[in-house]
Amino acid sequence: METRIKCVYCKASHYIKWGNRKTENRGIIQKYHCLDCGKYFTNDDGFYRMRNSEEKITAAIDLYFSNLSSRKVRNHFRRHWNHNASHMSILDWCRRYTLKVQKYVATIQPQLSGQFYMDETEIDRGRGNDVFWCNVDWGTRFINATMYSPHNQTVEDAATFLKATVAKGLPKYIQTDAGAFYPQAFQKTFYSNKVQGLTVEHRIQNYHKTGKHNVRIETVFMKVKDRVDDFRGLKALWSAPILMQGIILQHNFIEAHTTTGKIPAELAGLSLNVGLNRWLGLIRLSVQNRKE
Numbered sequence: 001m002e003t004r005i006k007c008v009y010c011k012a013s014h015y016i017k018w019g020n021r022k023t024e025n026r027g028i029i030q031k032y033h034c035l036d037c038g039k040y041f042t043n044d045d046g047f048y049r050m051r052n053s054e055e056k057i058t059a060a061i062d063l064y065f066s067n068l069s070s071r072k073v074r075n076h077f078r079r080h081w082n083h084n085a086s087h088m089s090i091l092d093w094c095r096r097y098t099l100k101v102q103k104y105v106a107t108i109q110p111q112l113s114g115q116f117y118m119d120e121t122e123i124d125r126g127r128g129n130d131v132f133w134c135n136v137d138w139g140t141r142f143i144n145a146t147m148y149s150p151h152n153q154t155v156e157d158a159a160t161f162l163k164a165t166v167a168k169g170l171p172k173y174i175q176t177d178a179g180a181f182y183p184q185a186f187q188k189t190f191y192s193n194k195v196q197g198l199t200v201e202h203r204i205q206n207y208h209k210t211g212k213h214n215v216r217i218e219t220v221f222m223k224v225k226d227r228v229d230d231f232r233g234l235k236a237l238w239s240a241p242i243l244m245q246g247i248i249l250q251h252n253f254i255e256a257h258t259t260t261g262k263i264p265a266e267l268a269g270l271s272l273n274v275g276l277n278r279w280l281g282l283i284r285l286s287v288q289n290r291k292e
């Protein structure tokens, strides 16, 4: 994949090659001389000034979002690589590249089946719950909306989340559990001119009647819930929503779903040419498509 090269100082693409720079952990890097501003630079390929190789960084991100704790990733690295990274560096990489990639994937449009399953997961943080809201499209298993809130479920939150869920198009139906806040939130969102003239069928899976949760999408939610466990040790509260987003990226764009055998993004018609190392490919795509 060819990266568009720009001067990191003035953003011009008017340059000549100017020898190499030898780096300790990232090998030999091409240097450039900008003919517009006269400065020397190396290309920002997404790993500009990182002190570790892109292979190691993307391996760490993939392992962490596959549900290995940051300390376990660090320990694995100690056994396999010469240069160590602290578990805090590993979390930094996960956050940094989640933000980069998230910015890019927000601009692309998945083709969904319109069969939506909505759920909220309570995250025990020892001072009351945070709640992670999540909507899965059944046909593709693509998670098209998430929301992180630092307090228990409310009608307002449910309504806000419903709006985000249908922002890019109305589904055939939305199935939820029997949470008391849902009917009111549907009312608020769809039947009082908030989304003008449009209605969406609300299907309710009543656990007490059927003994079943949202069974069809259970594997998706169980996976997300599993990964939430690692967050309990996180000191930085601001960090949790970003890492949650990373878990969703891992689900949508990196891992094949166990039932469909396909990556949700593929089923949603997003055949991104990202190669074998999918995190690396996504980061490169994000860098190429970034808006200055």
Ligand SMILES: [Zn+2]
Binding pocket: 007, 008, 009, 010, 011, 012, 034, 035, 036, 037, 038, 039
């Ligand atoms: Zn320049």
